[in-house]
Amino acid sequence: MNYVNHKSVIKRMNKRLIVNRVFKTIFFIATLFALVVLAVLFYRIITQGIGYITPDFFQNFGSRFPEKAGIKAALIGSIWLMCVVAPVSIILGVGTAIYLEEYAKKNKLNDFIRMNISNLAGVPSVVFGLLGLTIFVRALSLGNSILAAGFTMSLLILPVIIVAAQEAIRAVPQDVREASYGMGATKWQTITQIVLPSAIPGILTGAILALSRAVGETAPLVVIGIPVIIQFLPENLLSQFTALPMQIYDWAKRPQAEFQFVASAGILVLMAFLLIMNSIAIFIRNKFQRKY
Amino acid sequence: MAQKQSSDQPSVQELIAKASNKKRKKIIEKLIPIILFLIASVSVLTTFGIIGTLITETVIFFSRIPVLDFIFGTEWFPFANTEPQYGILALIAGTLKVTFIAVIVAVPFGIGSAIFLSEYASDNVRRIIKPILEVLAGIPTIVYGFFALTFVTPLLQQIIPELKIFNALSPGIVVGIMILPMIASLSEDAMSAVPSSIREGALAMGSTKLEVALKVVLPAALSGIIASVVLAVSRAIGETMIVSLAGGSTPSFDLDVTGSIQTMTAYIVQVSSGDAGYGTTIYYSIYSVGFTLFLFTLVMNIIAHVISKKYREEY
Numbered sequence: 001m002n003y004v005n006h007k008s009v010i011k012r013m014n015k016r017l018i019v020n021r022v023f024k025t026i027f028f029i030a031t032l033f034a035l036v037v038l039a040v041l042f043y044r045i046i047t048q049g050i051g052y053i054t055p056d057f058f059q060n061f062g063s064r065f066p067e068k069a070g071i072k073a074a075l076i077g078s079i080w081l082m083c084v085v086a087p088v089s090i091i092l093g094v095g096t097a098i099y100l101e102e103y104a105k106k107n108k109l110n111d112f113i114r115m116n117i118s119n120l121a122g123v124p125s126v127v128f129g130l131l132g133l134t135i136f137v138r139a140l141s142l143g144n145s146i147l148a149a150g151f152t153m154s155l156l157i158l159p160v161i162i163v164a165a166q167e168a169i170r171a172v173p174q175d176v177r178e179a180s181y182g183m184g185a186t187k188w189q190t191i192t193q194i195v196l197p198s199a200i201p202g203i204l205t206g207a208i209l210a211l212s213r214a215v216g217e218t219a220p221l222v223v224i225g226i227p228v229i230i231q232f233l234p235e236n237l238l239s240q241f242t243a244l245p246m247q248i249y250d251w252a253k254r255p256q257a258e259f260q261f262v263a264s265a266g267i268l269v270l271m272a273f274l275l276i277m278n279s280i281a282i283f284i285r286n287k288f289q290r291k292y
Numbered sequence: 293m294a295q296k297q298s299s300d301q302p303s304v305q306e307l308i309a310k311a312s313n314k315k316r317k318k319i320i321e322k323l324i325p326i327i328l329f330l331i332a333s334v335s336v337l338t339t340f341g342i343i344g345t346l347i348t349e350t351v352i353f354f355s356r357i358p359v360l361d362f363i364f365g366t367e368w369f370p371f372a373n374t375e376p377q378y379g380i381l382a383l384i385a386g387t388l389k390v391t392f393i394a395v396i397v398a399v400p401f402g403i404g405s406a407i408f409l410s411e412y413a414s415d416n417v418r419r420i421i422k423p424i425l426e427v428l429a430g431i432p433t434i435v436y437g438f439f440a441l442t443f444v445t446p447l448l449q450q451i452i453p454e455l456k457i458f459n460a461l462s463p464g465i466v467v468g469i470m471i472l473p474m475i476a477s478l479s480e481d482a483m484s485a486v487p488s489s490i491r492e493g494a495l496a497m498g499s500t501k502l503e504v505a506l507k508v509v510l511p512a513a514l515s516g517i518i519a520s521v522v523l524a525v526s527r528a529i530g531e532t533m534i535v536s537l538a539g540g541s542t543p544s545f546d547l548d549v550t551g552s553i554q555t556m557t558a559y560i561v562q563v564s565s566g567d568a569g570y571g572t573t574i575y576y577s578i579y580s581v582g583f584t585l586f587l588f589t590l591v592m593n594i595i596a597h598v599i600s601k602k603y604r605e606e607y
Binding site: 023030031037038040041044091092098103113117120123124125127130131133135159187213215216217219222223224245248253271278 | 317320321324325327328329331332333334335336338339341342345346349400401404405407408409412413421424425427428430431432433434435437438439441442443469472473476500501502503523526529530531532533536537557560561564565570578579582585586589590592593597
């Protein structure tokens with residue numbers, strides 16, 4: 001006697017397999033959507049902006065006339081800004097990570113610090129701008145200077161750097177630490193001479209990715225009142241300045257159609273800046289990462 | 293053959309003691325944890341700083357504008373000369389419209405890509421697609437804003453002729469594209485965390501890959517997926533530059549997505565980039581709006597945290 005009706009099984013199986021294939025295609029198309037958008041975005045910006053990338057574009061300051069507008073002040077300003085954000089955020093971020101991973105005992109206070117960091121990562125950047133405006137620009141009267149913007153940006157990317165550094169430090173195996181203690185090293189010697197050297201590639205990769213977020217971040221700069229049209233280069237950390245995303249924002253807002261192309265050219269410069277930073281991060285990750 | 297050490301040469305123990313300078317070391321070992329703790333407390337101070345500044349400035353704002361008018365008012369005309377109106381609901385409506393459209397775009401595409409990457413794609417395909425999603429996630433929002441204003445809006449206007457230059461639809465779609473990689477990669481993580489033994493069990497019972505994905509993996513990873521969506525919603529609510537560039541600056545309390553809107557974030561940007569003098573009611577209003585925004589995102593982040601902690605299925 002036949003317990004299984006082969007015909008109906010084959011018929012149902014075929015149907016299920018077809019449904020499977022249809023959905024596989026749907027999911028694949030959903031994945032392609034993101035790639036297509038990315039391609040269109042790059043195509044648009046490159047075709048619009050490439051014509052405006054001339055030596056003059058890098059030598060001119062901002063201007064009301066599209067053909068005279070240049071990115072010099074913004075590019076130099078962004079580099080100055082990074083010179084503040086990088087040391088401040090890396091020292092604070094790595095210090096916090098070392099404390100949490102190597103020293104912090106499990107108690108309420110340290111749990112609170114951990115929870116606080118994950119919450120801080122979810123605060124919108126525009127709110128950090130309000131913090132910077134009140135504390136750095138007004139209360140400490142730094143004005144809309146490189147220092148004020150740099151501190152604000154450092155706090156904004158701090159959670160990202162802390163988490164990256166924590167992961168890098170955690171990846172160093174316990175055995176190595178114990179071997180170091182066994183040789184008579186103190187805790188701090190172990191950290192500076194054993195843990196940090198092998199964690200540094202991971203820390204740097206995370207830090208550079210976080211810094212590249214700070215390069216493109218616009219909202220906090222707008223809120224703390226960074227000016228757009230600046231006809232001079234910053235002289236010191238208390239100078240007024242402008243930055244790449246601010247300049248692009250200003251060009252994008254202007255009604256004249258030519259400024260669209262100038263904005264695209266500005267975006268190309270910004271993207272090139274980010275590309276260089278990310279390449280460095282990937283290079284460090286591939287070259288120096290040690291596997292245990 | 294053990295040679296006896298001459299007495300004028302110091303022992304190894306003494307050498308170590310001499311070289312290691314115990315006193316200094318002891319001070320360093322005591323001092324370092326304190327210094328590191330102070331550094332770690334900067335992040336806590338930042339949170340207190342944010343909450344403190346938002347509350348103190350908001351209190352000043354509420355000494356001029358009644359709280360109830362702010363919470364329940366549906367008109368937002370701070371620049372009106374005679375009778376300025378501060379009804380936050382108009383700004384919240386703008387924010388929610390954009391967020392809602394973003395979620396409609398991002399959730400199907402994000403979860404679809406997550407299923408494809410975790411259940412169907414080969415390792416090679418995954419190695420190509422994941423970095424591309426990372427690139428998409430790393431694009432500055434100002435670039436997305438420019439894209440929304442100069443490409444998506446004109447494109448949509450060809451389909452919907454009555455669409456205004458500034459509207460909720462275009463920034464909504466682009467914010468959706470911005471949060472898509474976040475949903476895709478966090479959901480994919482949640483699905484990859486489901487052990488293969490369960491998948492193999494279902495496959496051995498004769499399920500197709502689709503049935504495994506939808507009936508086994510998806511339910512098991514649901515808490516992670518929902519948490520990723522909630523986090524993405526929080527990002528969408530706090531998104532600033534896309535809505536500032538493409539959303540316009542006319543807050544309105546309605547459900548229209550074709551006309552100009554204003555979100556909470558865009559209002560803060562509008563006031564900051566103009567010159568509202570320090571101490572004016574408009575100046576304090578950005579803090580009250582910022583505080584409302586902060587509460588919205590805080591609640592979302594807490595919900596995401598609770599969902600991923602509480603409802604996680606452990607294997």
